[in-house]
Amino acid sequence: xxxxxxxxxxxxxxxxxxxxxxxxxxxxxxxxxxxxxxxxxxxxxxxxxxxxxxxxxxxxxxxxxxxxxxxxxxxxxxxxxxxxxxxxxxxxxxxxxxxxxxxxxxxxxxxxxxxxxxxxxxxxxxxxxxxxxxxxxxxxxxxxxxxxxxxxxxxxxxxxxxxxxxxxxxxxxxxxxxxxxxxxxxxxxxxxxxxxxxxxxxxxxxxxxxxxxxxxxxxxxxxxxxxxxxxxxxxxxxxxxxxxxxxxxxxxxxxxxxxxxxxxxxxxxxxxxxxxxxx
Amino acid sequence: xxxxxxxxxxxxxxxxxxxxxxxxxxxxxxxxxxxxxxxxxxxxxxxxxxxxxxxxxxxxxxxxxxxxxxxxxxxxxxxxxxxxxxxxxxxxxxxxxxxxxxxxxxxxxxxxxxxxxxxxxxxxxxxxxxxxxxxxxxxxxxxxxxxxxxxxxxxx
Numbered sequence: 001x002x003x004x005x006x007x008x009x010x011x012x013x014x015x016x017x018x019x020x021x022x023x024x025x026x027x028x029x030x031x032x033x034x035x036x037x038x039x040x041x042x043x044x045x046x047x048x049x050x051x052x053x054x055x056x057x058x059x060x061x062x063x064x065x066x067x068x069x070x071x072x073x074x075x076x077x078x079x080x081x082x083x084x085x086x087x088x089x090x091x092x093x094x095x096x097x098x099x100x101x102x103x104x105x106x107x108x109x110x111x112x113x114x115x116x117x118x119x120x121x122x123x124x125x126x127x128x129x130x131x132x133x134x135x136x137x138x139x140x141x142x143x144x145x146x147x148x149x150x151x152x153x154x155x156x157x158x159x160x161x162x163x164x165x166x167x168x169x170x171x172x173x174x175x176x177x178x179x180x181x182x183x184x185x186x187x188x189x190x191x192x193x194x195x196x197x198x199x200x201x202x203x204x205x206x207x208x209x210x211x212x213x214x215x216x217x218x219x220x221x222x223x224x225x226x227x228x229x230x231x232x233x234x235x236x237x238x239x240x241x242x243x244x245x246x247x248x249x250x251x252x253x254x255x256x257x258x259x260x261x262x263x264x265x266x267x268x269x270x271x272x273x274x275x276x277x278x279x
Numbered sequence: 280x281x282x283x284x285x286x287x288x289x290x291x292x293x294x295x296x297x298x299x300x301x302x303x304x305x306x307x308x309x310x311x312x313x314x315x316x317x318x319x320x321x322x323x324x325x326x327x328x329x330x331x332x333x334x335x336x337x338x339x340x341x342x343x344x345x346x347x348x349x350x351x352x353x354x355x356x357x358x359x360x361x362x363x364x365x366x367x368x369x370x371x372x373x374x375x376x377x378x379x380x381x382x383x384x385x386x387x388x389x390x391x392x393x394x395x396x397x398x399x400x401x402x403x404x405x406x407x408x409x410x411x412x413x414x415x416x417x418x419x420x421x422x423x424x425x426x427x428x429x430x431x432x433x434x435x
Contacts, residue, residue, distance in 0.1 A: 072426040116327045131337045136429045140340045153332045
């Protein structure tokens with residue numbers, strides 16, 4: 001058996017390859033939800049509200065919604081359901097920093113909650129795609145920077161760290177063939193670095209959401225366990241779908257607080273891990 | 280990022296005395312739009328935005344860019360000025376799609392041309408949502424720049 005599938009089984013998940021349902025988020029900066037929904041229904045799109053999200057909808061259509069006038073007009077953002085959760089959990093109301101921002105689905109979602117967003121990204125081509133997205137969606141409160149997160153000279157009350165990760169078997173064709181456990185271990189080093197930077201840039205009593213679309217504990221619970229050991233932070237309950245974070249892995253006991261995190265196994269959505277940190 | 284619109288008519292897009300963005304906006308509306316200029320790019324002014332030490336890639340809503348002594352408006356700027364402009368052409372759903380696909384549109388009874396001042400018109404759908412900009416010719420609307428451009432950018 002594949003070592004990934006074997007470990008998922010040990011963690012309580014029976015592997016099944018089911019594609020996530022197609023979903024989008026309404027851009028409330030441009031249109032009221034009921035108006036967009038009625039417009040899409042008139043075009044024959046089958047739309048269903050996602051119960052655990054504020055502006056998320058599942059849909060089925062005979063045409064590509066990503067090439068529709070509604071998309072080009074910036075009335076909606078195609079965004080996978082689970083990937084909409086981290087921003088809702090952060091729920092920022094002031095200035096927020098999106099640390100690894102491109103391609104910008106979460107950045108644009110943040111912009112509909114927060115007063116202003118600072119978005120940083122290290123890769124130029126990804127930043128261009130982020131800027132295009134923001135323009136299409138007509139968002140007025142986001143500034144973007146081609147910048148290493150370490151060079152940001154400011155502290156924040158709200159930070160989103162949607163960290164670069166290995167992804168999961170639904171995010172890429174032949175994912176199991178292209179990844180090894182070592183990759184996850186290697187990624188966790190970068191994730192710890194980024195999390196350290198995030199914590200250092202967080203104001204006292206500020207809120208930080210750490211998320212990945214990886215299912216590997218090395219990139220999820222073990223990163224949070226490391227942060228709880230090394231920094232003065234607390235975890236807060238993540239109230240959404242999914243299972244509690246695991247507190248034992250490969251015979252190692254982790255901090256019990258990690259139960260407050262959420263591990264979302266693929267089941268109609270992408271896989272995701274979300275932790276809410278308070279300084 | 281945008282098409283070079285000046286190739287169709289330098290009168291409207293070239294610099295004279297005023298800032299190029301202001302000259303462009305004035306062609307369509309008297310509405311004042313507060314903007315900030317960063318390098319060669321213009322952005323909608325927003326006092327809530329916070330600056331870092333480094334120069335931003337974008338700073339709020341992108342309105343356009345000066346390049347080679349020409350102003351290239353963004354689709355966001357077209358959308359912004361369309362709200363108050365009288366120089367519009369309203370198209371039906373079928374022509375909306377054709378226009379977004381980059382096609383020119385033949386004039387017929389189903390197209391409503393508003394305003395008299397200039398040949399350039401902001402192209403709107405039946406809900407008065409901006410699709411882009413076109414130039415009225417004897418036979419139709421020449422497609423200069425449209426929101427289908429976002430798809431082209433995604434595939435680059």
